[in-house]
Each structure stands twice: as C-alpha cells, then as structure tokens.
Amino acid sequence: MQLKFGSCPVVVASSPEMAKEFLKTHGQAFASRPAHAAGKYTSYNFSDLVWAPYGPYWRQARRIYLNELFSPNRLDSYQYIRVEEQGALVSRLRGLSGTTVVMREHLTRYTLTSTSRMTLGDKYFSEFIDGRGGHRGVSWQSCRGCWTSGLCSAACSHRRLDIVPKDLVDVLLHLADDPALEIKLTTDCIKGLIQDPITGGTDTSEVTVEWAISELMKHPFIREKAVEELDRVVGRGRWVEEEDIPQLPYLNAIVKETMRLHPVATLLPPHLSIEDCSVAGYDIAKGTTLFVNVWSIGRDPRCWDEPLLFRPERFLGEKIDVKGHHFELLPFGSGQRMCPAYRLGMKMIQSTLANLLHGFDCRLPGGVKPEEVDMEEEYGLTTHRKIPIAVVMEPRFPDHMYELLRSTCN
Ligand code: HEM
Numbered sequence: 001m002q003l004k005f006g007s008c009p010v011v012v013a014s015s016p017e018m019a020k021e022f023l024k025t026h027g028q029a030f031a032s033r034p035a036h037a038a039g040k041y042t043s044y045n046f047s048d049l050v051w052a053p054y055g056p057y058w059r060q061a062r063r064i065y066l067n068e069l070f071s072p073n074r075l076d077s078y079q080y081i082r083v084e085e086q087g088a089l090v091s092r093l094r095g096l097s098g099t100t101v102v103m104r105e106h107l108t109r110y111t112l113t114s115t116s117r118m119t120l121g122d123k124y125f126s127e128f129i130d131g132r133g134g135h136r137g138v139s140w141q142s143c144r145g146c147w148t149s150g151l152c153s154a155a156c157s158h159r160r161l162d163i164v165p166k167d168l169v170d171v172l173l174h175l176a177d178d179p180a181l182e183i184k185l186t187t188d189c190i191k192g193l194i195q196d197p198i199t200g201g202t203d204t205s206e207v208t209v210e211w212a213i214s215e216l217m218k219h220p221f222i223r224e225k226a227v228e229e230l231d232r233v234v235g236r237g238r239w240v241e242e243e244d245i246p247q248l249p250y251l252n253a254i255v256k257e258t259m260r261l262h263p264v265a266t267l268l269p270p271h272l273s274i275e276d277c278s279v280a281g282y283d284i285a286k287g288t289t290l291f292v293n294v295w296s297i298g299r300d301p302r303c304w305d306e307p308l309l310f311r312p313e314r315f316l317g318e319k320i321d322v323k324g325h326h327f328e329l330l331p332f333g334s335g336q337r338m339c340p341a342y343r344l345g346m347k348m349i350q351s352t353l354a355n356l357l358h359g360f361d362c363r364l365p366g367g368v369k370p371e372e373v374d375m376e377e378e379y380g381l382t383t384h385r386k387i388p389i390a391v392v393m394e395p396r397f398p399d400h401m402y403e404l405l406r407s408t409c410n
Pocket of ligand 1: 049050051062115196197198200201202204205208264265268269270331332333334336337338339340341342344345346349
C-alpha cells in the first residue's frame with residue numbers, strides 16, 4: 001500500500017512476503033530511518049541507535065552494543081542483576097498478597113531497575129510509593145536528568161582513576177578516549193546511546209509480560225497447563241532459573257503467542273529507503289518511508305489457523321522463532337535494524353512470567369469473570385493495554401521460599 005504523509009511517500013508492508021522483500025531482499029536499501037522530530041529532539045540530534053541514519057556512526061554504535069552490552073558473555077555476566085531484581089519483584093508482590101495489584105506498576109519498576117543497573121551500574125530513578133508500600137510510578141524525566149548529571153561525574157572519576165569498564169557508561173567513556181575509533185563519541189553520542197537501552201528495554205518487556213498475564217487470566221485452562229509444566233520440570237522446591245527456560249516449551253509457546261497477538265511495535269519503527277529500488281515489481285523512490293504492519297501479519301489467516309484465538313499449542317513442535325527468519329512472526333523486526341537486544345528481551349520476559357506463575361495463584365478481583373477481561377489496546381510508541389490488568393495474587397509456596405529470595409536481593 002502506498003500513501004502520502006504530506007509530501008512524503010510512504011509504503012506499508014502488511015504480509016510476510018512483502019516484509020521479507022523489504023527487510024531481507026532489499027534490507028540494505030531500507031536500512032535507514034526518516035529524520036523525524038522525535039529523533040532530533042529526544043535523541044540528542046539522532047545520536048542514539050534507534051534514530052541514527054544508516055551510515056558509519058550507526059554501524060559503529062550497533063557494533064558497540066552487540067559486543068559490549070548484548071554479547072552472550074555480557075548477558076550472562078548481568079544475570080545476577082536480573083535474578084536479584086526478579087527476587088525483589090516477587091518479594092514485593094508477596095507482601096501484597098490478597099490485595100488487588102495493578103501489575104504494570106510492579107513490572108515497570110522491575111524492568112527499569114534491571115535495565116538501568118545493566119546499563120548505568122545503578123538504579124538512578126526516583127519513585128513514588130503509596131501508603132501501603134505499593135509502587136506508584138517512576139519518573140522518566142528525573143531518571144534522564146540523573147544520568148545526564150551522573151554521566152559528568154562518572155566521566156571525571158573515570159578519567160582520574162582509569163577504572164575497568166563494568167557497565168555501558170564505563171565502556172562508552174573508555175571508547176570516547178580511544179583515538180582509533182572511526183567516529184569520535186561526543187557527550188551527546190554517549191547520552192543517546194545510554195538512553196536506548198533504558199527506553200527500549202523497559203516498556204517493551206513490561207508490556208509483553210502484562211499482555212501475557214492478561215491472556216492467562218482470560219484463559220485459566222492455559223494458565224493451569226503452564227503451572228503444571230513448571231511443577232513438573234522445575235518442582236515446587238525452588239525458583240525458575242534462566243537455564244530452565246529451554247525445558248519449558250509450553251511457557252515458551254505462551255510467550256510467542258502473546259507476541260504474535262500483541263506485538264510491542266504494532267508497526268515497526270519507520271525505515272527509510274536510501275536508494276531507488278524495485279520491490280516485487282513496484283518502483284520505490286529513494287526517501288520513501290516504510291512501515292511494516294507486524295500486527296496485521298500476526299493475524300493473517302493465510303499464515304495462522306484461527307488467528308484471533310490465543311492458542312499457544314500452535315507453536316508446540318514448530319520451528320518458528322522470533323529471530324527475524326520467520327516473516328510471519330516479527331516482534332523484534334528483522335534484518336539490519338532488527339532489535340539488537342532480542343535475547344535479553346526474551347530472557348527477561350520468559351523468566352519473569354515463569355516465576356510469577358510459579359510463585360503465585362492469581363485470580364481476577366471483585367468477581368470479574370475470565371471472559372470479561374477487557375483486551376482493548378492503546379496505540380503509542382508501544383501498544384499496551386488500555387486499562388492495566390489488576391489481579392489478586394496468593395503465594396503457592398511456604399514462607400521460607402520467599403524469604404530466601406528476599407535475602408538474595410537485599
Ligand atoms: C520485548 C522486548 C523487546 C521488543 C519486543 C523489542 C522490539 C524492537 C523492535 C520491533 C525494533 C525495531 C526493529 C526495526 O526497526 O525493524 C527494535 C529496535 C531496537 N531495540 Fe528493541 N525490543 C525489545 C527489547 C529491547 C531491549 C531490552 C533493548 C535494550 C536494552 C532494546 C533496544 C533496541 C534498540 C537500540 C533498537 C534500534 C536498533 C536499530 O535501529 O539499529 N530493545 N526493538
């Protein structure tokens with residue numbers, strides 16, 4: 001489909017075949033981003049990775065991310081952070097058992113603290129606590145302000161002490177001094193590059209876990225099957241570890257099914273063509289914006305049997321994954337601009353969902369019936385539930401299991 005946004009030509013790909021044409025066959029030609037005001041004003045003049053135009057700076061930044069933040073070794077070295085923050089999440093929810101809990105607040109706190117510890121080495125955010133100890137919110141602006149000023153003092157101490165890099169800020173500050181670097185990293189580049197993991201890593205994982213919980217509250221039978229799998233594979237004497245995840249095919253199928261029906265980016269962030277090209281017989285001019293409609297592709301009846309039903313079983317025994325090779329399921333995009341952090345995103349989503357299901361019996365508050373769970377979406381940078389899901393959680397294990405967790409995260 002071709003549109004005009006003002007004077008800008010726009011094409012929309014809404015089938016797996018066309019997504020493959022644009023993102024794989026002509027991936028190089030569509031690997032840039034349009035120069036929108038969002039990238040100019042929120043990302044230090046296109047200095048982050050999401051909005052950087054295709055070219056040497058983007059290539060260098062992506063290499064830094066892939067080698068320094070998202071390499072398998074680096075992800076393993078940050079596992080303790082995810083475990084501690086998940087322990088803190090479960091402990092907080094244990095403290096609220098029997099009351100109605102708005103999951104979004106707690107999930108956001110978990111994803112933001114985990115990502116900021118991995119990126120900045122500390123939590124750096126201000127939060128609001130209600131009278132009952134429930135979490136009320138996290139201030140994005142104060143978080144942004146904090147790391148900007150924190151960056152200045154980190155820069156000074158780094159230059160004085162020559163510390164060994166342990167988080168992304170350290171790595172970037174070291175690289176900023178490296179004369180061999182192809183493109184010099186300015187302070188704006190560093191701020192842009194530390195902003196991406198916080199913005200890209202917080203909302204995305206939270207939204208997906210919230211949708212998964214919503215679908216499981218709507219489908220109690222599926223929830224019971226997932227809990228049965230956890231009891232059988234992990235057992236009731238310990239918490240789920242990241243190493244258990246490959247042995248939990250039903251849980252993995254639930255996550256994929258959630259991403260199929262509720263992709264975080266319903267339209268992938270816009271791509272831009274950097275040369276004239278011919279795609280599936282259509283001539284497309286340089287400077288055309290491309291949207292890939294992942295939401296429609298996930299509901300295409302040509303690819304999916306009964307596409308509107310939440311049915312994780314469709315993935316059991318199937319090879320289809322989320323790594324950008326199967327164009328009917330593209331929650332992380334595909335090709336040159338594919339999410340560089342999909343492994344981290346999957347780890348956070350799978351292990352959080354697994355431990356919440358393992359540790360708590362959940363029910364809907366106030367006699368709400370499963371079929372009454374509202375699934376209306378609110379479109380935005382990420383597509384989340386219009387009304388946050390609220391549940392009542394009761395512990396499934398004896399007290400000592402939760403105390404063990406609290407002691408590891410203190
Ligand atoms: C559920 C978790 C996540 C989902 C569903 C997700 C999804 C996406 C999508 C759809 C894109 C755009 C792909 C395209 O333009 O074709 C993207 C790009 C990106 N994501 Fe993620 N993401 C997730 C987690 C994360 C995390 C945890 C981080 C960082 C810690 C992150 C950082 C980025 C960055 C920097 C880009 C831009 C890449 C580029 O333009 O070269 N994402 N992500």
